[in-house]
Amino acid sequence: MGPNRPQADVIQLTLPSKAEYLGVARLTVSGIANRMGFSYEEIEDIKLAVGEACTNVVRHAYKETENPGSIHIQCHVYEDRLMIEVSDQGVGFSNELIAEQLTPIYAGKSLEDLDEGGLGLYLIHTLMDEVETRSESGVVVSMTKYVRQDGVAGNDWTISEAEI
Incomplete structure (x- = not known):
């Protein structure tokens, strides 16, 4: 890695x-996001996206197999x-699954009316700042959320300029 x-x-x-283990995933990312200083609303968005x-x-992922397999989460x-x-x-x-899940077919419904998982990738895209999906040995969904300062995505130079 370069400097x-x-x-x-x-x-x-x-x-x-x-x-039954999805709550553990949400709790884990909630704890990490809280420690990083995300707002309550942002933490809720992150939890929902991870869920x-x-x-x-x-x-x-594993519907073709008998074994339930594993979910791997890296923060x-x-x-x-x-x-x-x-x-x-x-x-x-x-x-087809990706295309179908990116379509805003739930536009007329409120979030409360939808089951978790009902919006899939479309919802993840609306909740997070950057989303990338790739298929390797299975599927990897990579989601990024930026820590904001004063409602603006934090860049080092904005802070140092304000101090001048």
């Missing part, structure tokens, strides 16, 4: 791919952002 590449603390969690990503694993803690990767070793997305 300009920021170091991240990495927290890893592996859970059985079962719905959605994990729900997708439970529903889709990369940087000074200015939290990057969370949720992955599985399941069957991978079909392109």
